[in-house]
Structures are given as structure tokens and as C-alpha cells.
Amino acid sequence: MRIEHGGQSYEPEYLIDGTIMRVSLDEALGAEDGSLSLSMDFAFQIPEYGADRMGQFDAAAGTVFQLAQWYPRMFVFDDVNGWNVMPYLGQGEYYLEYGTFDVNVTVPREMIVAATGTLENPGEVLTAEQRQRLDEARTSDDPVTIIGRGEAGEAGTRPDGSGPLTWQFHAEEVRDFSWAASESFIWDAARAETGDGNPALVQSFYPEEGIGSGPAKGRNAGWEHSTEYVQHSIEHYSERWDAPYPYPTATNVAGIVAGMEYPMIAFCSVESRGPSLFGVTDHEFGHEWFPMVVGSDERRHAWMDEGINTFINQYSTLAYYDQSPAQVRQSFRAAVREGAIDRAADRPILTYSDRIPYDQLGFLAYNKPAAGLFLLREYVLGAERFDAAFQSYYDRWAYRHPQPADFFRTIEDVTGEDLDWFWRGWFFSNDRIDQALTNVSTSGDTTRVQVAQQAGLPMPVELRIERDDGSAATRRLPVEAFFSEDTYTAVVPGDAERVVIDPRGYLPDVDMDDNAWSDGAGIRAPGGSQ
Incomplete structure (x- = not known):
């Protein structure tokens, strides 16, 4: 040294x-x-399987090596904790600093290398025809084959000569560097529009074992459609959140790793097919925004990248498969409701990553925070206000290190809304939602509806009042109505025949039996919101 x-x-x-x-x-x-x-x-021994972060896949045409976490890393020095001297334990990724990487990878001549960054010496490691195909891909909306199915592993795919080749890569403003190598790689590429006039080169590297069958949106689609999936993800997130993808390349590599993200490159399972392959690809490339650009402390706060990413993944999936948002609403509602009823997670979201029991990690780091942000956007704030705040969070904290409070403050600052009640109940504790109709009475042309918040997390209340003349009205009660007392009585015109809480079905209410009232049937009427 x-x-x-x-x-x-x-x-x-x-x-x-x-x-x-x-x-x-x-x-x-x-x-x-x-x-x-x-x-x-330093020396590093490539494991056969490295905690689903790296490893070796034995393809028929040659082993696929996926390399990550292979070099000494600097701890982050920030203005909150000073040196963040926390060892890597496998649950909660590294907390990393940004920098410029110039990396030379020397491998046997027959191998193809995919890596973080831009290939700086294509004239030395690619054939003239491959370079021509790659140039074509940079301006093509459709995938262009660089190394085809019948070409992988053949001598003609390598430049003339003998001995190893050194692949040179350069990457700026990234927090890590990962790479993969194999003689078995099929390679295709296309461009993805990022919205800032600088298209990205999106690529896929995979052995023949990754090939499936059928169309890209079919159940058996394989890695031959991976580049289309990456292209969708890069273009969707760039446009959807007004956050142009900032890097020149985005590369997906098939191998033994089920799914893991690194700057400009992702490792996904060679065995994934159809919606599973799209889902893992989309998830890993969503991470290019969180935490590759917005550099949160993954070691402590897994939800700040996994939860936020799972949230934005929902809209990307809906867009790709042309699905209804109702599917996301129902899925999140069921997952959080089940977790709350069963007390599957007895810790809050803000529990440090390495202190979350493994069987609770998916709920606390991924699903519950994503569902909370979905509720915040769709039910509490509305899309326009939430989106402006979310985009501001990205802009303010790009290439910096936000803490949870920075996220909370940014959302409140831009929306102009005090959301302490929401952060406290959803993130700082494991409080539950239980809204109830406790009394409904009619007198002449007026109906009085008493609503109670019976658990620790209050939420705005939406009421649907159906009248005996066939008309219906919706009434929304702000959460502030329940700050001093757990009950509130709404007075609405008309003689109600039926009243329902949460008629659109957003809230993961732990007891839905008391969410509907019908004239003559009482509070716990059959046909309540389920």
C-alpha cells in the first residue's frame, strides 16, 4: 500500500x-x-454463488462470470454520522460515495465483457463488423444484433491475434463498478430516448440458455426481449418523473444472480421468463434513479431505495402491459392489510436494514413503503401535488446523500402539507388503519354520519352516501377532523339509504365489517366494502 x-x-x-x-x-x-x-x-476470489450479488453460471458455451463488490470501497463521510463505518452484512446494501472510474479488465481473448460505463477501446476488442452493428444500434429503436445466436463463442467474433485482451471502461458520477464476462454471450442493443437529447445505449448480454419463446408480453418470453424491457424502463422513468436517465449505457446481463442493480448494469436470472423477466429487469433499472443517482444510505434505510423503487415500478408495469391502476390498488391494499392483521411485521419501516428479521424484509423494505407512497399520491395528496414534490426530491438530492427526514421535508415543503401524522403512523410506527361507521341517523332531509378512527393511524375519510331517490354523493373528511377526537359527525343532505366508507377501495382497513351501513340493516350490513 x-x-x-x-x-x-x-x-x-x-x-x-x-x-x-x-x-x-x-x-x-x-x-x-x-x-x-x-x-x-489486493486479490479477489470469484465465488460460485455470492449471496445473489455475483457468481458463475455454467452455460453450455462457456461460464458466465458476474462480478460485483470485488474491490476495496471507501466508507462515506457525511454531515450526519461522519465516517459511516458499518460492515457489510448482506442485508442492506453498501452506502457508497460518487466518483469517476477508469477500469481495465483483462480477460482471455474469447471472452466478451459487459460493464459499468462506456467502452473506451472498441477498436481493440471488437471486430469491424461488431463496431458497425453497435453504431447502428445507437440510432435504432429496434434491437440490433451485435453477436447473434449462431455466432456466440465462435472464433470469428474476436479480433485477429492471440493472447488476452484488455477492455477499457470509463464511468463518471457513479458509486460503484461491476462487470461480467463470458464467451457464451449473445449480444443485442438499441437506443433509448431519455428526454434530454442524449439517448442511452441499452444492451443485453445472455447465453443461449436465456432464450425463450413467444412475444415480448407473453408468458414465455426470454432474454431475446430483454433489450426491449430495458428500453421501456429507461424511457418510462425518464419521462414519467421528468428525470432523464443521466448515463450513456444501460446493460442487462443474464446469469446466476436472480436480480441485482449496479450503476449502468444489472444482473438478472437467466431462467426468468415473461412477466417475471420484465419485472426483475424493470425493478433493477428503476434503481438507476434510486439509489444510483439519489444516493441514500442503503445500509441503514433500505426502504429509501427498495420501497421508493417498488413504488415507481408499479406505474412502469401498468404502462408496459396497459393495465388498470385498480390492480395496484388492490394488490397493495391486500398486502398491507394482511400484514397489519397478522402482525407479520412487528417493527416500523424505519428499522435499520440489518435489524429487520429476514422474513419481514420484503414487507418493511419493499411493499409497505411502496404502498404508503401509492396512498400518498392517489388518496391523500393527489397526483399533481405528489408528482411535483417527488420530482423535487430527485432534483434536490441527485448525487447527494438524503436521510429519511430529507425525503419527508421535501414532500411537505413542495406540497405545502403537514404530513407528520402520516409519517408517524406509516413509517415511524407500525400503527394500523381502522375506520368505522359508529352511528348513522336520518331526520327528515338530513343524515348524520358518525365516523371513528379506531386504530393508531388516522386517514382522510371518503364517504359515499346513496339516497333513497337513487342519487349518490361523495363526502371527504380531512384527517384534521380527527386530531382532537377519534370521532367526527358529518351532516349531509338527503335521506340516506346506504353509506360506505372508502368506496374506491384504497385503505388497508383491518376491519371492513363496520365500513358500510344500510337502512334497516345496521352498521355491519352484508355487502359492505370488502
Whole structure:
């Protein structure tokens, strides 16, 4: 190991504690423009299967190597915790800093390499025909074959000569670098519009084992449609959230890893097909925005990338398959309601990643925070207000390190809404929602509807009042109506025949039996909202 700093070059003292190394400097590194150079030799053994982050897939035409978390990483120094000296434990990804990477990957000549960043020396590692095809792909909306099914592994796919080749990659403003290599790769590519006039090159690398059958939206579609899936994801997220994809490439690699994201590159299962392959591809490339650009502390707050990403994934899936938002509403409602009733997760969302029991991780890091943001957008704030705030969060915290409070404050700041009640109930605690009709009475042309919030998390109340003349009206009670008392009585005109809470079916209410009233049948009437 060697340090170059302030015109001096020396071998520093260092201490290794488990997977953490502390390097002692002879002289403190100054703030602002202070810099030094640290060089060291290290070795890394590629595991056969590395905790679904990396590994080896034995394809018939040659092993697919997926490499991640393979080099020493710097801890982040931030203005909240100072040095974030937290070892990697597998649950909760690395908290990483941004930088520029120049990486040379030397591999046997027969191998093709896919990696974070832009390939800097295509003339040395690709044939003339491959370079021509790649140039065509940069301007094509349809995938262009770079190495075809019958070409993978053949000698003609490699430049003339003998001995290993060095692939040179360059990446800026990224927090990590990952790569894959194999002689079995089929390779296709296309362009994706990002909305800022700088299209991205979207690519897929996969062995023949990844090929499926049928159309892209069919159940058996395979990796031959991966580039179309990546293209959709990059274009959708760029446009949907007014956040142009900032990087020049987006690459999907098939192998042993079920699904994992890195800057400009994702590893997904070679065995995935149809909606499963689309889903994992879309999820991993959604991560290019969260946390690859908005660099949250994944080590502590998994929900800030997994939950937010799962939330935006819902709209991407709806757009690709032309589905109704009702499917998302019903899915989230059922999942959170079931989790609340069964107390499947006894910890709040804000529990640190490594302190969440493994069987609760999917609920607390992915589904519940995503469902909360969906409710916030669709039920509490409305799309226009939420979208403006969400876009502001992205803009304000791109290439920075937000904490949960920064997300909460940004949403409140831009919407002009005090949402403490929501953050407290949904994120800081595991409170439940239980709205109820506790009394309905009619007198002449007036109906009095008493509503109660019977659990810890109050929410705005939507009422549908159906009158005996066949007409109907909707009344919305703001959550502030329940701040001082758990009940509120709404007075509505007309003689009600039926009253229903949450008629659109958004809330994961733990007891829906008391959500409907029918004249003559009482509160717990059959046919209540289910």
C-alpha cells in the first residue's frame, strides 16, 4: 500500500478489523480541495454463488462470470454520522460515495465483457463488423444484433491475434463498478430516448440458455426481449418523473444472480421468463434513479431505495402491459392489510436494514413503503401535488446523500402539507388503519354520519352516501377532523339509504365489517366494502 499526499510518498500504517481497514495518514487530509492518492494490491476470489450479488453460471458455451463488490470501497463521510463505518452484512446494501472510474479488465481473448460505463477501446476488442452493428444500434429503436445466436463463442467474433485482451471502461458520477464476462454471450442493443437529447445505449448480454419463446408480453418470453424491457424502463422513468436517465449505457446481463442493480448494469436470472423477466429487469433499472443517482444510505434505510423503487415500478408495469391502476390498488391494499392483521411485521419501516428479521424484509423494505407512497399520491395528496414534490426530491438530492427526514421535508415543503401524522403512523410506527361507521341517523332531509378512527393511524375519510331517490354523493373528511377526537359527525343532505366508507377501495382497513351501513340493516350490513 502506498499514499501520495502533499508531494510526499510513503507506506502508511493500517489496521484490519474483520472486513474493515483503517489507514492512518501522516498528515490530515484538508477539507474543500484536499486530495491524495492511495494505491494497493489486493486479490479477489470469484465465488460460485455470492449471496445473489455475483457468481458463475455454467452455460453450455462457456461460464458466465458476474462480478460485483470485488474491490476495496471507501466508507462515506457525511454531515450526519461522519465516517459511516458499518460492515457489510448482506442485508442492506453498501452506502457508497460518487466518483469517476477508469477500469481495465483483462480477460482471455474469447471472452466478451459487459460493464459499468462506456467502452473506451472498441477498436481493440471488437471486430469491424461488431463496431458497425453497435453504431447502428445507437440510432435504432429496434434491437440490433451485435453477436447473434449462431455466432456466440465462435472464433470469428474476436479480433485477429492471440493472447488476452484488455477492455477499457470509463464511468463518471457513479458509486460503484461491476462487470461480467463470458464467451457464451449473445449480444443485442438499441437506443433509448431519455428526454434530454442524449439517448442511452441499452444492451443485453445472455447465453443461449436465456432464450425463450413467444412475444415480448407473453408468458414465455426470454432474454431475446430483454433489450426491449430495458428500453421501456429507461424511457418510462425518464419521462414519467421528468428525470432523464443521466448515463450513456444501460446493460442487462443474464446469469446466476436472480436480480441485482449496479450503476449502468444489472444482473438478472437467466431462467426468468415473461412477466417475471420484465419485472426483475424493470425493478433493477428503476434503481438507476434510486439509489444510483439519489444516493441514500442503503445500509441503514433500505426502504429509501427498495420501497421508493417498488413504488415507481408499479406505474412502469401498468404502462408496459396497459393495465388498470385498480390492480395496484388492490394488490397493495391486500398486502398491507394482511400484514397489519397478522402482525407479520412487528417493527416500523424505519428499522435499520440489518435489524429487520429476514422474513419481514420484503414487507418493511419493499411493499409497505411502496404502498404508503401509492396512498400518498392517489388518496391523500393527489397526483399533481405528489408528482411535483417527488420530482423535487430527485432534483434536490441527485448525487447527494438524503436521510429519511430529507425525503419527508421535501414532500411537505413542495406540497405545502403537514404530513407528520402520516409519517408517524406509516413509517415511524407500525400503527394500523381502522375506520368505522359508529352511528348513522336520518331526520327528515338530513343524515348524520358518525365516523371513528379506531386504530393508531388516522386517514382522510371518503364517504359515499346513496339516497333513497337513487342519487349518490361523495363526502371527504380531512384527517384534521380527527386530531382532537377519534370521532367526527358529518351532516349531509338527503335521506340516506346506504353509506360506505372508502368506496374506491384504497385503505388497508383491518376491519371492513363496520365500513358500510344500510337502512334497516345496521352498521355491519352484508355487502359492505370488502
